[in-house]
Amino acid sequence: AGVMKEMFQMKQQLNLLNSAETVEAFQASADNFITLSEQAKATMPASLEGDETRFKGYQAGMQEVIDVVKKANEQAKAGKLDEAKALLTELDGMRKKYHKEYK
Ligand code: HEM
Numbered sequence: 871a872g873v874m875k876e877m878f879q880m881k882q883q884l885n886l887l888n889s890a891e892t893v894e895a896f897q898a899s900a901d902n903f904i905t906l907s908e909q910a911k912a913t914m915p916a917s918l919e920g921d922e923t924r925f926k927g928y929q930a931g932m933q934e935v936i937d938v939v940k941k942a943n944e945q946a947k948a949g950k951l952d953e954a955k956a957l958l959t960e961l962d963g964m965r966k967k968y969h970k971e972y973k
Contacts, residue, residue: 876910887939887958893946896954900943907936917973924972931968935961 883903890896911932918924938960945954 873910873913873915876906876913879906880910884958884961887942888955890946890951890955893949893951896946896951897943900939900946903939904936904943907932907939911936915972928968928972931964931972935964935968938964 880903883899883906886899887896887903890899911929914920914925915928918928938957942954942957945951945957
C-alpha cells in the first residue's frame with residue numbers, strides 16, 4: 871500500500887508530458903497520469919495515520935491536480951500543445967503546497 875509508487879510514476883509521466891512533441895504522445899501520458907493520480911487519490915498515505923479528516927483534504931488536493939491535467943488534455947485535443955504544457959506549470963505550486971501539508 872502507500873502512494874509512493876504512484877507518486878514516482880506520476881513524476882515520470884509529468885516528464886513525458888513536458889517533453890511530448892505530438893498531441894498523441896501528450897494524450898497518452900495524460901491518460902496514464904490521470905489513472906495514477908486517481909489511484910493515489912483513492913489510497914490513504916501512511917503519513918496520515920488513518921486520519922479521515924486529513925484524508926479528505928489530501929483527496930481534494932489530488933483532485934486539483936487531476937483537474938489541471940484534464941484541462942491540459944482538453945487543450946492538447948484541440949491541437950494546442952503549447953497551451954497544454956503551459957497549464958502544467960500550475961502543478962509545481964500544488965505539489966509543493968500539498969507535500970508540505972501531507973508528505
Ligand atoms: C504533479 C504532482 C505531484 C508529483 C509529480 C508528485 C511526486 C511525488 C514524488 C516523486 C514523491 C516521492 C519522493 C518525495 O518524497 O518527494 C511523492 C511523495 C508524496 N506525495 Fe506527491 N507528487 C505530486 C502531488 C502530490 C499531491 C497533490 C499530494 C497530496 C494531496 C501528494 C502527496 C504525497 C505524499 C503523501 C507523499 C509521500 C508518500 C509516502 O511516503 O508513502 N503529492 N510525491
